[in-house]
Amino acid sequence: MATSSLTKDFQEEMFNTVFHEMIEYLQGSVDIEEDASIPTATLITGVNMPDHTGVFRSLAERLRAQVTAHVAVLEAASCATVQATVRTMVRQLTAAGEPLSPDVPVVDEDEEDDCLLDVPDQTSRQRRAPATMPALVAHYEAAQETVASPKKGSPRKRARTAPQRRPLVVVWRDLEAFQPRVLQDLVLICSQYRSRLPISFVFGVSTCASAVHRLLPQHVSARLSLHKFHSQLATHCLAEMIDKVLLSPSMPFRLGGRALRLLLDIFLYHDFSVNNFISAYKFCMLSHFLWSPASALCCEPNQLEERVEELTGAQVAGLRALPSVRAYLDDLEQEERHTLQHDGVFKEWVLHMAPKLHSKHEELLVGLRCLFALTKRLPGALLGKQFREAYNLALLHALPERDEYKRTFQLLSMLSRQELTATLEHALEAVSGSGSALSTVLRTQLDRVRAVDDRPTPVSAEESSQQRRLVADTLKQATSRQSLRESLQSMGAARNARLNPYETLRSALLAELDEHLRGLIVQPSKWPFNECVVFDDVSLVRRRLVGAPRSSVQTALADPAKYLQCTCCQLGDAASIRPTMPDLCIVYKLHLECGRLINLFDWMQAFRAVVGASDDDQTIQARFAHCVAELQFLGFIKSTQRKTDHVARLTWGSC
Amino acid sequence: MSYGIGCYYVLEGAERLRDLDEGVLSSLLRLQELTGRPVCLLLTSNLVWDKFQTPGGLPQPLLVHFPQYSREALQSILALDRPSDVDEQFYSGYLNLILSVFVVPCRNVRELRHLARASLTHYRAPVLSGEVAPTDLRRLWRHVEPHLRAALRSVYLREADSAQWLRTQTQLPAAAVQPSSHDQPGILDATDHQRLNTELPFYSKFLLIAAYLASYNPAKSDRRFFVKRTGKGAGRLKARPPAGARVSALLTGPRAFPLDRLLAIFYVIVEDRVAPTASIYSQVSSLVTLRMLTRLGGSDNLDSAKYKCLVNFDTVKSIAKTVNFEVERYLYDFV
Numbered sequence: 001m002a003t004s005s006l007t008k009d010f011q012e013e014m015f016n017t018v019f020h021e022m023i024e025y026l027q028g029s030v031d032i033e034e035d036a037s038i039p040t041a042t043l044i045t046g047v048n049m050p051d052h053t054g055v056f057r058s059l060a061e062r063l064r065a066q067v068t069a070h071v072a073v074l075e076a077a078s079c080a081t082v083q084a085t086v087r088t089m090v091r092q093l094t095a096a097g098e099p100l101s102p103d104v105p106v107v108d109e110d111e112e113d114d115c116l117l118d119v120p121d122q123t124s125r126q127r128r129a130p131a132t133m134p135a136l137v138a139h140y141e142a143a144q145e146t147v148a149s150p151k152k153g154s155p156r157k158r159a160r161t162a163p164q165r166r167p168l169v170v171v172w173r174d175l176e177a178f179q180p181r182v183l184q185d186l187v188l189i190c191s192q193y194r195s196r197l198p199i200s201f202v203f204g205v206s207t208c209a210s211a212v213h214r215l216l217p218q219h220v221s222a223r224l225s226l227h228k229f230h231s232q233l234a235t236h237c238l239a240e241m242i243d244k245v246l247l248s249p250s251m252p253f254r255l256g257g258r259a260l261r262l263l264l265d266i267f268l269y270h271d272f273s274v275n276n277f278i279s280a281y282k283f284c285m286l287s288h289f290l291w292s293p294a295s296a297l298c299c300e301p302n303q304l305e306e307r308v309e310e311l312t313g314a315q316v317a318g319l320r321a322l323p324s325v326r327a328y329l330d331d332l333e334q335e336e337r338h339t340l341q342h343d344g345v346f347k348e349w350v351l352h353m354a355p356k357l358h359s360k361h362e363e364l365l366v367g368l369r370c371l372f373a374l375t376k377r378l379p380g381a382l383l384g385k386q387f388r389e390a391y392n393l394a395l396l397h398a399l400p401e402r403d404e405y406k407r408t409f410q411l412l413s414m415l416s417r418q419e420l421t422a423t424l425e426h427a428l429e430a431v432s433g434s435g436s437a438l439s440t441v442l443r444t445q446l447d448r449v450r451a452v453d454d455r456p457t458p459v460s461a462e463e464s465s466q467q468r469r470l471v472a473d474t475l476k477q478a479t480s481r482q483s484l485r486e487s488l489q490s491m492g493a494a495r496n497a498r499l500n501p502y503e504t505l506r507s508a509l510l511a512e513l514d515e516h517l518r519g520l521i522v523q524p525s526k527w528p529f530n531e532c533v534v535f536d537d538v539s540l541v542r543r544r545l546v547g548a549p550r551s552s553v554q555t556a557l558a559d560p561a562k563y564l565q566c567t568c569c570q571l572g573d574a575a576s577i578r579p580t581m582p583d584l585c586i587v588y589k590l591h592l593e594c595g596r597l598i599n600l601f602d603w604m605q606a607f608r609a610v611v612g613a614s615d616d617d618q619t620i621q622a623r624f625a626h627c628v629a630e631l632q633f634l635g636f637i638k639s640t641q642r643k644t645d646h647v648a649r650l651t652w653g654s655c
Numbered sequence: 656m657s658y659g660i661g662c663y664y665v666l667e668g669a670e671r672l673r674d675l676d677e678g679v680l681s682s683l684l685r686l687q688e689l690t691g692r693p694v695c696l697l698l699t700s701n702l703v704w705d706k707f708q709t710p711g712g713l714p715q716p717l718l719v720h721f722p723q724y725s726r727e728a729l730q731s732i733l734a735l736d737r738p739s740d741v742d743e744q745f746y747s748g749y750l751n752l753i754l755s756v757f758v759v760p761c762r763n764v765r766e767l768r769h770l771a772r773a774s775l776t777h778y779r780a781p782v783l784s785g786e787v788a789p790t791d792l793r794r795l796w797r798h799v800e801p802h803l804r805a806a807l808r809s810v811y812l813r814e815a816d817s818a819q820w821l822r823t824q825t826q827l828p829a830a831a832v833q834p835s836s837h838d839q840p841g842i843l844d845a846t847d848h849q850r851l852n853t854e855l856p857f858y859s860k861f862l863l864i865a866a867y868l869a870s871y872n873p874a875k876s877d878r879r880f881f882v883k884r885t886g887k888g889a890g891r892l893k894a895r896p897p898a899g900a901r902v903s904a905l906l907t908g909p910r911a912f913p914l915d916r917l918l919a920i921f922y923v924i925v926e927d928r929v930a931p932t933a934s935i936y937s938q939v940s941s942l943v944t945l946r947m948l949t950r951l952g953g954s955d956n957l958d959s960a961k962y963k964c965l966v967n968f969d970t971v972k973s974i975a976k977t978v979n980f981e982v983e984r985y986l987y988d989f990v
Binding site: 222 | 763
């Protein structure tokens with residue numbers, strides 16, 4: 001499907017601007033004539049660490065393509081000491097453009113003593129110069145000479161294409177994870193070589209810019225000239241990804257409300273990783289196609305016809321049994337339902353209804369975008385601050401029945417003319433790209449609002465004299481203060497009820513808008529055949545996406561048949577013990593019945609009784625000791641000094 | 656008169672030599688004697704010679720004390736940096752100005768040179784455009800004063816060289832008029848907010864708060880803060896020493912706590928029910944990688960993993976505010 005191409009395009013675009021600026025900075029970094037200070041680009045990436053691998057890989061590729069061939073990427077895991085760091089760095093910088101044969105193990109001279117390679121033939125090892133800074137200087141100057149003296153071309157052409165010195169870029173992937181001492185020493189070493197080697201740094205910082213100052217003392221950070229580059233916030237990236245991939249019109253697969261909420265919760269509550277979100281989305285798609293028989297119809301519109309042709313009788317029966325289809329058929333008349341019993345007619349009806357799913361989703365999106373644009377300018381974010389929250393709400397509930405919807409229209413009916421104009425312009429902008437009927441409606445409404453007059457209507461002379469007579473009459477008739485107050489209030493209300501032309505127009509417009517939006521915003525679970533394209537079976541995927549190690553271990557020990565899928569260990573109720581269960585499960589269940597301190601001998605006797613062995617079977621003790629050791633390793637018991645031959649229980653409750 | 660010295664070795668940061676093997680420093684100090692060659696060793700360091708002494712004793716070198724520069728010395732050193740197209744008188748007036756502003760917080764020659772170079776273009780701008788005469792010091796001072804004040808706020812940070820710094824200074828007034836940094840995250844924020852705050856996932860914030868509470872509360876007070884009470888005084892605390900005699904935990908620093916205690920506090924302070932999934936544990940590891948927690952006891956000891964919280968109170972307070980959690984109510988020192 002087009003998912004992988006969509007996601008790949010998206011990932012490329014995500015960091016485009018930031019990389020562009022950074023590459024410009026690094027290209028110019030050779031020319032900076034500061035007093036031996038290293039130009040450093042600090043890229044503040046954010047805490048979503050699973051995404052960093054991809055980011056830095058694409059950064060390294062772009063650097064190699066556009067800036068220089070001498071690029072080294074350093075990771076904290078492989079740089080524990082200064083020596084290892086220098087070695088890694090120099091090896092990567094000198095390996096630019098040199099293909100090494102992968103079969104021959106390459107060993108540096110200074111590494112020979114501590115290398116553990118078991119190469120039988122000593123002579124087959126390739127020797128290289130030791131990876132130190134002077135070697136790097138020599139290599140770089142040699143590389144510059146070969147590049148700077150091309151053999152052919154006229155002298156003028158040679159002078160025109162004479163290359164500048166290429167910078168050497170060292171990328172520190174996860175700065176906070178490095179040992180501070182290693183980092184400081186490397187910065188001091190590189191700053192001393194700056195006159196001969198134009199080294200630049202790129203720091204990948206996860207938290208905030210002050211992390212650099214926390215790791216480096218002042219006399220070290222004075223040798224760097226720092227430039228900050230902020231990458232986009234993870235929530236921003238997620239919003240764009242949802243827009244471009246999940247809501248894209250070319251994607252026939254849609255997520256249901258609960259599934260989307262699960263994925264968003266994982267993103268917002270656990271890690272801010274867009275890559276994990278994409279993997280979870282792909283997993284949902286996989287589950288949908290694997291487990292749901294109706295997913296045969298989830299495809300591009302042009303393939304729909306042949307899919308419907310190929311439907312077997314069993315599949316048609318399955319489609320008929322879908323809840324949304326059943327609800328729709330119940331609403332039909334008796335004869336229509338009768339005709340649809342026939343398979344051929346049913347298939348035609350499917351072919352008629354299935355393409356509507358896509359158009360209905362587009363309508364839903366248009367209506368939702370309009371509504372979201374209307375609510376964004378109102379106080380108190382009624383539909384959330386981001387479009388994805390509004391979308392999730394529309395998927396989970398019938399939005400027009402909700403309080404948020406009613407409140408929105410209440411607030412809209414209180415806006416002044418300028419505010420209403422601005423709001424309508426905003427909404428028009430949001431839906432103008434889709435070319436639907438809603439945009440024409442909004443445009444006409446906007447024109448009418450701009451043209452209307454919102455001054456209060458002037459009171460004519462007749463009406464005012466009539467009013468005065470009315471007031472005089474009421475005063476004469478008033479018997480008490482109470483009745484006078486009531487009659488004056490009712491007269492005032494009658495006067496105020498006569499609205500100015502703007503207000504009448506406003507209420508008319510809002511009623512029209514409400515009607516249109518109600519028609520567009522229909523909850524997806526109401527569409528017939530929506531189970532073909534919408535995946536909402538959260539329980540299937542939740543266990544796979546969010547790992548719960550402790551409950552898995554406890555389930556495995558208490559109810560082994562669930563994982564082993566054997567027939568001999570089927571349990572009637574949860575607390576029973578069968579002798580056919582594995583030893584560890586028996587020992588575990590027995591320990592659940594004990595108090596805080598467990599007597600080992602009694603435990604072993606109980607084990608012996610359950611297993612049903614005779615008293616002089618020697619292997620029982622060995623098996624039991626093995627199980628007790630495993631339980632201790634798993635963390636359920638621990639040895640205690642309080643009583644001899646006892647162990648202490650570490651977990652509570654029974655399962 | 657020449658001493659016949661053929662070769663001079665200058666070692667900077669000589670205090671690092673003390674960390675190496677003991678024999679290294681004493682051999683280096685006797686280099687001429689051991690090699691029999693005419694060589695001379697010069698060691699530079701921030702520390703006094705007494706700090707270098709070892710139990711075995713070291714041969715006494717010739718000690719030279721290099722005093723700090725006086726203000727006149729700083730002025731004459733900085734005057735060497737004058738670019739060729741600037742008048743000497745003008746430049747010395749400019750240096751006078753720079754020194755009067757910056758010499759109190761900063762006497763480091765490198766920093767002063769950097770600051771002088773960074774602010775020169777801004778100072779010269781009105782002269783070059785012809786608005787102000789080169790001798791009108793008052794107007795020049797008024798023009799450059801806000802720029803210098805902004806530079807004073809980040810004196811040692813070296814966060815931007817001249818080009819980016821100028822760009823942020825010109826963007827400042829524009830950003831103050833329309834605060835639209837929400838829509839354009841690429842723009843450098845000249846205020847301190849983006850420098851100090853990081854955006855963490857929801858549960859990570861609570862884990863960090865729980866770690867802070869575990870580090871700065873004694874273990875015995877957990878029962879009082881985190882166990883829901885029905886009002887019966889079942890666990891009465893013994894009388895605590897008065898607040899003056901108690902040493903505030905904020906002064907002594909964070910204490911180590913086991914992982915179980917962290918998770919127990921976490922499950923209490925998060926309002927909704929959280930399942931103990933693998934993601935929670937991996938978030939703890941992420942916090943360690945980000946250097947907000949630190950793990951004690953090495954990574955091979957899986958049973959009893961102890962952690963310590965490295966974040967200070969202000970950061971935790973601002974994070975707690977974003978999730979509507981009152982940290983002071985749960986801290987032993989504030990109650």
